[in-house]
Amino acid sequence: MSKDKKDMPATTTDAKASKGFAERSSLYQEFLAEREEILRHKWIESEKKGKDIGFERALLDWIRKHRENWRSERSPRRK
Secondary structure (H helix, E strand, O other), X not given: OOOOHHHOOHXXXXXXXXXXXXXXXXXXXXXXXXXXXXXHHXXXXXXXXXOOXXXXXXXXXXXXXXXXXXXXXXXXXXX
C-alpha cells in the first residue's frame, strides 16, 4: 500500500521546501563560498607542513589571517 503526499509527515515536506530555499539563499551561498576558501587554505597549509593540519586548525588560521580581506573583496563597493 503506497502513501499519498497528504499522509507524509509535515517534516518531510517541510525539509524538501527548506532544501530548495537553502540552495537559493544568499546567506547559504556565502557560507558555501567561505567553506570552499577554508578548504583551499587547509590544502595549501597541509601541503606546506607535509601533513593534514585538520579543518579546525585551518578554519581558525583562515579566520585570523584572511577572512576580513576575503569578505571586503566580496562585498559591494560603497562610496
